[in-house]
Amino acid sequence: LWRIPCVLFLLLFPPPEPPPPRTPGAHPPHWRGGDRGLGVCRERSIVFSTPKKINRVADVAEQPDLIQVSVVNRPINYVVRAEKLLREYEDIELSGLGSAINHVVSAAEMLKKKNYAVIANIETSMLEGGDGYPKPKILIKMIRTADFLTLMRDRER
Numbered sequence: 001l002w003r004i005p006c007v008l009f010l011l012l013f014p015p016p017e018p019p020p021p022r023t024p025g026a027h028p029p030h031w032r033g034g035d036r037g038l039g040v041c042r043e044r045s046i047v048f049s050t051p052k053k054i055n056r057v058a059d060v061a062e063q064p065d066l067i068q069v070s071v072v073n074r075p076i077n078y079v080v081r082a083e084k085l086l087r088e089y090e091d092i093e094l095s096g097l098g099s100a101i102n103h104v105v106s107a108a109e110m111l112k113k114k115n116y117a118v119i120a121n122i123e124t125s126m127l128e129g130g131d132g133y134p135k136p137k138i139l140i141k142m143i144r145t146a147d148f149l150t151l152m153r154d155r156e157r
Helices: 003-012 051-062 075-088 098-113 148-156
Strands: 066-069 091-097 117-128 134-144
Touching (some): 075 091, 075 148, 091 098, 091 117
């Protein structure tokens, strides 16, 4: 007797058709953006690239001494990245939005404590977020210390 409502339900709401077979290396059907490595995931709340972020990616390419900090990685990872950049550039910039501000400050303090760089300037601002709410931004400019290269040579031994 309980099977009758189930059959009626299946008649009213048939199961979805199985998806077509995917070719190897193809993105799932909810993905847009091709093979550029940038795309928008339509069904999920994660947005990897919007026109605003594409411009930001272009800005990073023009400014190679900028480290954009996020909350995904630990601050020590950004310290290692800063060490590599300080070998090439006299000054670097650490930038972060929202809750990543703590990581920016922590990475800058680690660089200062290791005597790799000194803080030259700290800028704070508010940016309009995609959801209409303002987001805080911090930009810390750091200058390589005079004995940074000798510290790196000693560390490599």
